[in-house]
Amino acid sequence: MTLFLQLGFQGIALGMVYALIALGFVIMTKGSNTFNFAHGEFVAVGAYVVLALMPHLPYWLAFLGSIVVTVALALLVEATLLRRLLDKGLTTVVLATLGVSIMVHALILMVWGVGTKGSAGPVGSGTVEVGGVVLPLSGIATIVASVIVLAALLVFFRRTPYGLALRATASHQEAALAQGIDIGRMFALSWAIAAVLAVVASIFLASFPRVVSPSIALVALAAIPAVVIGGMDSLIGAVVGGLIVGLIQVLGAGYLADYGGGKLHEVLPYVLMLLVLVVRPYGLFGSRGIERV
Amino acid sequence: MSDCALAVHDLSVRYGAAATALDGLTLEVPRGEIVALLGPNGAGKSTLMRAVSGLLPVHGGSLTSGRVEVLGTDVTRLRPSGRVRVGLAQALEGRQVFPELTVAENLAAGGYVRRYRKAEAREVRERVLHHFPRLQDLMDRQAGYLSGGEQQMLAIGRAMMSQPSVLLLDEPSLGLAPKIVETVRDVILDINREGTSILLVEQNAAMALSIAQHGYILEGGRVVREGSAAELRADDDIVSLYLGVAPVEGAGQHG
Numbered sequence: 001m002t003l004f005l006q007l008g009f010q011g012i013a014l015g016m017v018y019a020l021i022a023l024g025f026v027i028m029t030k031g032s033n034t035f036n037f038a039h040g041e042f043v044a045v046g047a048y049v050v051l052a053l054m055p056h057l058p059y060w061l062a063f064l065g066s067i068v069v070t071v072a073l074a075l076l077v078e079a080t081l082l083r084r085l086l087d088k089g090l091t092t093v094v095l096a097t098l099g100v101s102i103m104v105h106a107l108i109l110m111v112w113g114v115g116t117k118g119s120a121g122p123v124g125s126g127t128v129e130v131g132g133v134v135l136p137l138s139g140i141a142t143i144v145a146s147v148i149v150l151a152a153l154l155v156f157f158r159r160t161p162y163g164l165a166l167r168a169t170a171s172h173q174e175a176a177l178a179q180g181i182d183i184g185r186m187f188a189l190s191w192a193i194a195a196v197l198a199v200v201a202s203i204f205l206a207s208f209p210r211v212v213s214p215s216i217a218l219v220a221l222a223a224i225p226a227v228v229i230g231g232m233d234s235l236i237g238a239v240v241g242g243l244i245v246g247l248i249q250v251l252g253a254g255y256l257a258d259y260g261g262g263k264l265h266e267v268l269p270y271v272l273m274l275l276v277l278v279v280r281p282y283g284l285f286g287s288r289g290i291e292r293v
Numbered sequence: 294m295s296d297c298a299l300a301v302h303d304l305s306v307r308y309g310a311a312a313t314a315l316d317g318l319t320l321e322v323p324r325g326e327i328v329a330l331l332g333p334n335g336a337g338k339s340t341l342m343r344a345v346s347g348l349l350p351v352h353g354g355s356l357t358s359g360r361v362e363v364l365g366t367d368v369t370r371l372r373p374s375g376r377v378r379v380g381l382a383q384a385l386e387g388r389q390v391f392p393e394l395t396v397a398e399n400l401a402a403g404g405y406v407r408r409y410r411k412a413e414a415r416e417v418r419e420r421v422l423h424h425f426p427r428l429q430d431l432m433d434r435q436a437g438y439l440s441g442g443e444q445q446m447l448a449i450g451r452a453m454m455s456q457p458s459v460l461l462l463d464e465p466s467l468g469l470a471p472k473i474v475e476t477v478r479d480v481i482l483d484i485n486r487e488g489t490s491i492l493l494v495e496q497n498a499a500m501a502l503s504i505a506q507h508g509y510i511l512e513g514g515r516v517v518r519e520g521s522a523a524e525l526r527a528d529d530d531i532v533s534l535y536l537g538v539a540p541v542e543g544a545g546q547h548g
Contacts, residue, residue: 161408165405167393168391168402170393171393171394172390172392175385177374178377178389179403179406179455180377180378180406180455182372
């Protein structure tokens with residue numbers, strides 16, 4: 001039971017990280033009609049920049065600095081590439097993001113090399129014990145910070161004019177234009193929000209015991225099954241999908257370590273994703289009319 | 294200040310490499326008036342609306358010549374958001390509400406460019422809603438679940454939230470039951486009486502000419518006839534061509 005609770009807690013913490021990344025995917029998909037395959041690399045950039053700034057600045061400033069850099073990168077890609085390609089069709093745009101992903105990955109290797117680095121999390125390796133269950137501080141920080149970010153996001157979408165304008169744009173682009181909502185700005189805004197979420201996710205994805213390495217972008221892409229499971233156009237779906245993926249990965253790693261060379265848990269999210277695609281292609285919370293988007 | 298709420302000079306429009314959709318079109322909406330724009334499907338009515346509101350690029354169209362002025366301000370180079378700020382609002386053909394958003398949110402989105410403070414937003418909404426008492430009870434309902442007539446009311450109400458001087462209405466009677474068409478017609482008259490100038494595109498020429506002061510008839514992207522509503526109503530050709538013709542549902546996508 002103790003093992004289950006411990007794994008469950010870790011699963012939820014990892015799941016929240018996936019939820020933040022998955023939310024970024026969904027917000028970009030809804031806000032600008034693109035699926036951004038470079039988003040995983042945005043997460044990697046976020047972690048590397050925090051790590052690079054940490055020795056020179058207080059942690060929170062390193063975090064803010066990384067947000068500035070990563071948002072700037074996202075806006076650059078959005079403005080120079082994607083907005084110009086929008087009328088060329090979805091396939092062109094998606095392939096372009098794949099190209100950007102590979103370029104950013106190469107850039108990271110050029111600047112920081114192929115080796116692994118230290119952790120980039122806000123808290124170290126401490127633990128607390130609650131009723132016999134050992135909880136790492138990094139996991140607690142992950143859950144607390146994610147819940148705060150999710151709440152802020154909810155307030156933004158429900159209570160601010162920009163949040164409303166973004167939802168209106170996602171709902172019906174031409175009608176949004178007719179109300180005087182600047183669609184181009186909304187595209188940029190959705191990318192900027194996704195980039196902020198990527199940086200928050202990145203520091204927890206690189207929290208103890210995990211470290212910063214070039215493969216962090218690949219780990220971040222495990223949010224894709226979360227997006228598909230939850231539904232491409234559902235914010236709630238992204239959170240639920242993230243939690244499901246986090247839980248089955250960690251529980252799978254704990255209980256199925258003897259099978260498949262200890263790698264089985266990495267496959268599980270994708271197996272579930274394929275199952276969902278067959279049974280319920282629009283995901284648990286997605287709308288049926290997803291092909292319209 | 295110009296005495297025209299809306300003035301369109303020598304406007305020509307093309308969609309990609311296709312034939313010219315509008316050909317040197319000139320038209321005016323005097324302040325405080327309702328002007329009806331009539332014509333068969335494909336005459337260029339919706340294209341003109343898009344050219345005026347700045348939505349042409351969405352449909353792959355572009356201006357090859359001409360000028361659009363709102364209250365004497367040249368808006369030809371402005372984006373749609375700039376035109377709304379100057380005082381132009383459009384209720385799109387086919388209603389086009391935000392289906393996932395509530396009625397209240399749809400209305401709020403219509404006031405987006407004005408950056409209202411809370412109290413101000415409430416005041417404007419009250420003023421808009423007195424034209425549409427039916428919407429009062431539906432504020433928390435998702436717009437996608439409203440009836441066609443309610444959606445049309447919402448689309449017009451949403452456009453009115455920016456407190457426009459000029460309102461473009463694209464086929465507001467399309468697909469609505471005769472009784473509801475009458476309600477829509479009364480609302481348009483009410484809005485106009487309170488000072489908003491209106492350019493009204495309609496298949497339902499009888500309805501349009503019954504409330505307009507002036508009318509233009511478009512064919513093949515040109516004005517083929519213009520005159521006071523009374524003149525047009527009295528014209529036998531127009532009566533036989535357009536009046537008594539029932540509104541056609543879903544028609545005129547590129548009209």
